[in-house]
Amino acid sequence: MATESELIKQAKQGDLQAFECLVLQHQRQAYSIAYRFMGNHEDASDLAQEAFVRAFQSISKFREETSFKTWIHHIVANVCRDELRRRNRHPVSSLDEPVLMEDNEVYRQTADWSMAPDRLYEQKEIQLYLHKLINSLTPEFKMVVVMRELQGFSYEEIAAIIGCSLGTVKSRLSRARQVLRDRIAADRELLLTEARLLSRKGETP
Amino acid sequence: MTCSEVKDLLSPYLDGELDSVSRQAVFRHLSLCAHCHNELAEMKQLVKLLACLEEIDPPEDFSAKLSCRLSESVATRQKILGRNRFSFHSWLPFGAAAAIIMALAFSLNLWPVEQRTADVPMVAVSPQLVPDEKPLAPLPAENMVSLKTSAEGSDLAGQQVKAPAEMFIAPAPSSAPPVAPRDQTLQKISPMQIRSVPSLEIVSSGAEPAARNGRSAGEKDAAAEIFESPLVEKWIVSLADIGEGYLRLTSFSKSINWNIAALAESSGTIVLSAEGQMEGLDSLLSFVKELGKLEHRENLLPQLLQEQKNTIRRVNEEINMLLDLKSQADNQGKAEIEAQISQKRNELAALMRRDLSMQMKTSLVRVEVHFIAR
Numbered sequence: 356m357a358t359e360s361e362l363i364k365q366a367k368q369g370d371l372q373a374f375e376c377l378v379l380q381h382q383r384q385a386y387s388i389a390y391r392f393m394g395n396h397e398d399a400s401d402l403a404q405e406a407f408v409r410a411f412q413s414i415s416k417f418r419e420e421t422s423f424k425t426w427i428h429h430i431v432a433n434v435c436r437d438e439l440r441r442r443n444r445h446p447v448s449s450l451d452e453p454v455l456m457e458d459n460e461v462y463r464q465t466a467d468w469s470m471a472p473d474r475l476y477e478q479k480e481i482q483l484y485l486h487k488l489i490n491s492l493t494p495e496f497k498m499v500v501v502m503r504e505l506q507g508f509s510y511e512e513i514a515a516i517i518g519c520s521l522g523t524v525k526s527r528l529s530r531a532r533q534v535l536r537d538r539i540a541a542d543r544e545l546l547l548t549e550a551r552l553l554s555r556k557g558e559t560p
Numbered sequence: 561m562t563c564s565e566v567k568d569l570l571s572p573y574l575d576g577e578l579d580s581v582s583r584q585a586v587f588r589h590l591s592l593c594a595h596c597h598n599e600l601a602e603m604k605q606l607v608k609l610l611a612c613l614e615e616i617d618p619p620e621d622f623s624a625k626l627s628c629r630l631s632e633s634v635a636t637r638q639k640i641l642g643r644n645r646f647s648f649h650s651w652l653p654f655g656a657a658a659a660i661i662m663a664l665a666f667s668l669n670l671w672p673v674e675q676r677t678a679d680v681p682m683v684a685v686s687p688q689l690v691p692d693e694k695p696l697a698p699l700p701a702e703n704m705v706s707l708k709t710s711a712e713g714s715d716l717a718g719q720q721v722k723a724p725a726e727m728f729i730a731p732a733p734s735s736a737p738p739v740a741p742r743d744q745t746l747q748k749i750s751p752m753q754i755r756s757v758p759s760l761e762i763v764s765s766g767a768e769p770a771a772r773n774g775r776s777a778g779e780k781d782a783a784a785e786i787f788e789s790p791l792v793e794k795w796i797v798s799l800a801d802i803g804e805g806y807l808r809l810t811s812f813s814k815s816i817n818w819n820i821a822a823l824a825e826s827s828g829t830i831v832l833s834a835e836g837q838m839e840g841l842d843s844l845l846s847f848v849k850e851l852g853k854l855e856h857r858e859n860l861l862p863q864l865l866q867e868q869k870n871t872i873r874r875v876n877e878e879i880n881m882l883l884d885l886k887s888q889a890d891n892q893g894k895a896e897i898e899a900q901i902s903q904k905r906n907e908l909a910a911l912m913r914r915d916l917s918m919q920m921k922t923s924l925v926r927v928e929v930h931f932i933a934r
Contacts, residue, residue: 371630378626386618400619404626405811408633412807437850441815444843485613503575504610510577529571536606 359423366414374411381424382407385431391501392435394490402438406431428506432498432516439494484542488535496531503528561589566596570603636807787821787835789924792861795845799852802830802931809834809929812847816840828933838921848929855932868915875908 357365357376365373385406390399410417410430417426489500498517502508508516510524517524566589572578573586590597799805809832810820818836825831834844848854879901886897917923 369634371634375627375630379623382618382622382626383615386622387615390616391613396619400622400625403618404622404629407626408629408811409808411630412633412804413801437812441843441847444846481609481612482614485610489610489613500610504607505613510572510575525572525577526568528575529568532571532603532606533567535610536602539606539609540602 360419363414363417363419363423366411367417371411374414377423378407381427384424385427388428388431388501388506389435391486391489391505392432392439392497394486398438402434403431406434409434428508429512429516432502432506432508435501436498436516439498443494488538491538492531492534495527496534499524499528500531500535561585563589563593563596566590566593567599570596570600574600574603574607633807636810787819787833787926789835789926790864791928792838792859792864792925793841793845793927794856794858794860794930795848795854795927796856796930796932797848797852798855798932798934800934802828802933805851805931806830806832808851809848813844816843818844823928830931832929832931834927834929835924838918838923838925841925841927844927852931852934865915865918868911868918872908872911872915875904875911879904879908 357373359377359380362373362377366377382403386399386403389403389406390396393399393402406427410427417423489497492500499513502513502516503510510521510528513524513528514521519527566586569578569582569586573583578586590600797805806820806822813820813834813836816836818834818840821833821835823831823833836844845854882897882901882904886894886901889897914923918925
């Protein structure tokens, strides 16, 4: 089995098969990141594929100063950034997306949220909860959160991808984290109240 | 440091992104303030929680679809590189021929300039005839015939009406909706429907308009096609890698339902033609600005709208003139003139529809993009 650097070398010479081997090693991660950026499978699939196509087109420019994984991460972030910006200019409304109400965001669908607190900490529920939590953010906040918390980019890298100052990254990430924390606190409160109501109902049949 | 100041620094503090002075100040504050200490703990918990998000499997068809797209991109790239190498030279003789024909047309006065401007500039520009140094030169053939038509039309007043073959002008199909549909397959047919320039080719060959529009057959062949919608803008963009720029522009324009075709290429430049609904123009422009530096931008729309107005006025006058003639003609002449009037009315209706759709930004328009390597 060829090593990654051998595959990269072959791919640089236009070997599509070698590149597809590289894709296989990284597609799960790339797809997951695109899914967190975009919030749904269809877009994630399309954009992760787009990222790999772009990667292949510009692999001759990959200097191997970073790992291939980091390089792909950058491309995925760039592709998703473009798409999120494009949508910001031409907004389309979907069920998964939050409906904006001035500064606060609320979900269109809240039915899924009515889960008992003990169940919240079940693995599957918490995955869904966190995904929706990230997806509820505005595109600006979502971008910094995904890049920092899931992709592990430094502030400098995020600033370069978004094309803003370091200070903007700092404040944007800070605000995004505050929003997320407040939202979790509010949900927890809601869940606890619901749980109390449920248990009371159970006590007095 | 106050609590609210510290609150905004907790996030970079957590990531180790503060300078030493701020870091120490936050540290001191945290050791004294239970509230802020608690906030930091909550934020740490949040970061930990988000790190729990697991990777997920891509859908089953992911690899197959990606494989397809990769092969497609290889094919496109080869097409571009291949053309770069060969076709610029193979186009040269055609370009020279076009130049000679144009020079001849001018010197023989076959091409009256004042009338030419009154005509709708919706001329099919063939890439073979127009190499990149003259990407906008109108192709005489179709244009000249329609000029002939209008010239003879004005002679009608003094003559017995005997309609020459050229007078029978193909009307734009009246079924064309005033607003171009958003559906992609329908949209591809619409350039022919909206097109208002009389196309004699259609009449003489008897071919259906849709049959000429081969573009719907395969998007991959778009590069070989010529767009027929009116040219509204010209952009000159300098960028580092024009091949990559072309590919990225192609995939972006797909997402906003625009089509791209390469008109001419030589080392260091590509001339592209982009066509789509006018409302997508702004996003295309901003994407192009992200790709490279917009060196030059030319807006032809005002001129185009003016020309369109002139054409509408001219067709109106022609109809009035024909109406005048009709009152003087004998029975057979009347029938012939009536047929012409109805053709002209169809033409006018198509023009008005296009004018309306332009104003509503639903019209198909064309942009010429010159990519120059830095």
